[in-house]
Amino acid sequence: MAGFIINSFSRAISSGRRLFDVLDSSSPVSERENAIELERAQGTVRFENVSFSYDPSVPALRNVDIEAKRNRVVAILGAPGSGKSTIVNLLPRFYEVDDGRITIDGTDIRDVTLESLRQNVGIVQQDVFLFSATIRENIAYGATDATLEDVIMAAKVAQLHDHIISLPGGYDTWVGERGTTLSGGQRQRLSIARSVLIDPPILILDDSTSSVDVETERLIHAAMVAVMKGRTTFVIAHRLSTVRDADHIIVLDRGRIVEQGSHEQLDAVGGIYHEILELQLRPQEEMMLDVALTSETTVGRA
Numbered sequence: 205m206a207g208f209i210i211n212s213f214s215r216a217i218s219s220g221r222r223l224f225d226v227l228d229s230s231s232p233v234s235e236r237e238n239a240i241e242l243e244r245a246q247g248t249v250r251f252e253n254v255s256f257s258y259d260p261s262v263p264a265l266r267n268v269d270i271e272a273k274r275n276r277v278v279a280i281l282g283a284p285g286s287g288k289s290t291i292v293n294l295l296p297r298f299y300e301v302d303d304g305r306i307t308i309d310g311t312d313i314r315d316v317t318l319e320s321l322r323q324n325v326g327i328v329q330q331d332v333f334l335f336s337a338t339i340r341e342n343i344a345y346g347a348t349d350a351t352l353e354d355v356i357m358a359a360k361v362a363q364l365h366d367h368i369i370s371l372p373g374g375y376d377t378w379v380g381e382r383g384t385t386l387s388g389g390q391r392q393r394l395s396i397a398r399s400v401l402i403d404p405p406i407l408i409l410d411d412s413t414s415s416v417d418v419e420t421e422r423l424i425h426a427a428m429v430a431v432m433k434g435r436t437t438f439v440i441a442h443r444l445s446t447v448r449d450a451d452h453i454i455v456l457d458r459g460r461i462v463e464q465g466s467h468e469q470l471d472a473v474g475g476i477y478h479e480i481l482e483l484q485l486r487p488q489e490e491m492m493l494d495v496a497l498t499s500e501t502t503v504g505r506a
């Protein structure tokens with residue numbers, strides 16, 4: 205559900221002003237009369253004692269404190285329903301905090317216009333929506349003044365350029381309905397390319413990808429690392445490579461931060477992080493490696 209909301213909201217955001225207005229009329233948040241424009245942020249984000257619930261009887265986040273800075277990656281980890289998506293739903297103000305506050309460069313996000321806030325907070329979607337248009341237009345969506353050179357640069361950062369030039373029409377290849385199909389991993393990288401063009405100082409990523417091969421996994425990881433540079437990044441983490449690289453890991457359990465620190469620190473504690481690592485993240489990585497080795501052996505034999 206939360207995934208759906210984030211997808212449709214961010215889709216609406218990337219569709220520009222008109223949809224913004226539609227969105228805002230039905231959104232659970234409203235803009236203050238004297239809301240100010242948030243200029244391009246330096247990127248310091250603080251959650252200060254934030255609590256939130258969708259339904260008053262079930263707290264979704266309880267007394268959450270987070271500090272994130274430019275060029276730093278905060279990985280959010282936790283069981284399904286622990287509140288990961290809620291954290292990232294609150295930052296672009298898809299919902300309003302019940303208690304506490306969220307600031308960007310010291311400014312309460314309730315004091316700024318929704319448009320300027322959302323220009324500062326980009327979201328890389330897992331399953332991006334493709335418009336019936338060329339791949340170039342799909343990448344440039346939301347950055348209408350982007351030149352072909354800009355689009356190519358973004359596709360290179362997103363590790364999608366080589367695939368695009370292998371298509372018969374290159375950047376003019378038609379995608380979306382009745383067009384060339386892109387795989388899940390390619391769509392995710394297209395979403396990364398869009399973010400490179402829109403260039404938000406604060407970025408929200410979700411690293412989950414449904415069963416991809418090792419090469420795709422490597423490309424996605426490289427694209428993520430590249431797009432994070434110079435930004436403040438929050439990543440909902442499902443992969444060992446993501447958490448190992450993060451500057452700070454937050455482990456959620458039923459809406460509370462129960463552990464936080466670096467990979468090494470948390471692994472040494474032997475708590476929930478260690479458990480998730482051993483039971484979920486490591487086996488997942490080993491399985492990927494096994495599949496890679498098996499396919500190499502098969503190719504070798506053929």
Ligand SMILES: Nc1ncnc2c1ncn2[C@@H]1O[C@H](COP(=O)(O)OP(=O)(O)OP(=O)(O)O)[C@@H](O)[C@H]1O
Nearest residue numbers: 205206258259264282283284285286287288289290
């Ligand atoms: N739109 C919603 N309306 C009501 N309750 C919701 C909504 N979205 C999430 N919740 C509830 O809020 C809590 C936190 O959910 P959230 O989606 O943030 O968890 P999550 O860690 O992102 O889970 P997942 O890994 O399954 O995406 C859960 O109890 C969930 O059922």
